[in-house]
Amino acid sequence: xxxxxxxxxxxxxxxxxxxxxxxxxxxxxxxxxxxVTSTQDAVKAAFSGADKIxxxxxxxxxxxxxxxxxxxxxxxxxxxMIFYVGVKGGQNMGFAMVERVVNRSWTISYMVVMNSxxxxxxxxxxxxxxARNWGVxxxxxxxxxxxxxxxxxxxxxxxxxxxxxxxxxxxxGVQKITAAYQVIFLDKVK
Numbered sequence: 001x002x003x004x005x006x007x008x009x010x011x012x013x014x015x016x017x018x019x020x021x022x023x024x025x026x027x028x029x030x031x032x033x034x035x036v037t038s039t040q041d042a043v044k045a046a047f048s049g050a051d052k053i054x055x056x057x058x059x060x061x062x063x064x065x066x067x068x069x070x071x072x073x074x075x076x077x078x079x080x081m082i083f084y085v086g087v088k089g090g091q092n093m094g095f096a097m098v099e100r101v102v103n104r105s106w107t108i109s110y111m112v113v114m115n116s117x118x119x120x121x122x123x124x125x126x127x128x129x130x131a132r133n134w135g136v137x138x139x140x141x142x143x144x145x146x147x148x149x150x151x152x153x154x155x156x157x158x159x160x161x162x163x164x165x166x167x168x169x170x171x172x173g174v175q176k177i178t179a180a181y182q183v184i185f186l187d188k189v190k
Contacts, residue, residue, distance in 0.1 A: 047086025054085040071179035150182035
């Protein structure tokens with residue numbers, strides 16, 4: 001096989017690979033691990049069996065934003081955070097926060113459910129509007145957040161080839177939410 005034929009064969013193989021990647025991405029559709037249509041449905045699914053779910057709208061003070069920023073090593077621009085508390089038999093079942101962020105030009109909605117000690121119980125991708133999901137909605141990737149707290153090393157979160165921005169967006173969000181929980185509910189910074 002001469003050099004020109006070899007180059008042409010390699011080019012055709014690469015084109016075929018890209019077509020396959022695009023088709024698989026389009027077939028995957030939107031991520032919807034919980035198959036919910038609203039934040040309320042997601043929170044109800046997270047706290048199934050709860051007697052009630054309390055919505056806590058917290059206006060962050062400057063010291064709280066600074067403390068969260070120190071834990072995450074990021075500037076925190078949020079002025080308000082909304083946490084949901086599942087209550088059963090008068091006891092807290094845990095806390096949840098749903099966040100909707102713009103990732104490049106598409107939106108990712110995800111929910112972080114935490115135990116009362118501030119550790120992550122689970123993370124669920126509720127909606128991913130991008131053309132490709134690239135695996136951020138799968139339990140195999142999301143499970144690595146389970147048990148993490150504000151002081152955990154989030155740099156150890158595994159990446160996904162082709163989803164660098166999505167991975168960074170969700171990882172930074174989970175870290176911010178765990179830090180906010182630590183500051184607001186455990187350290188009780190005013």
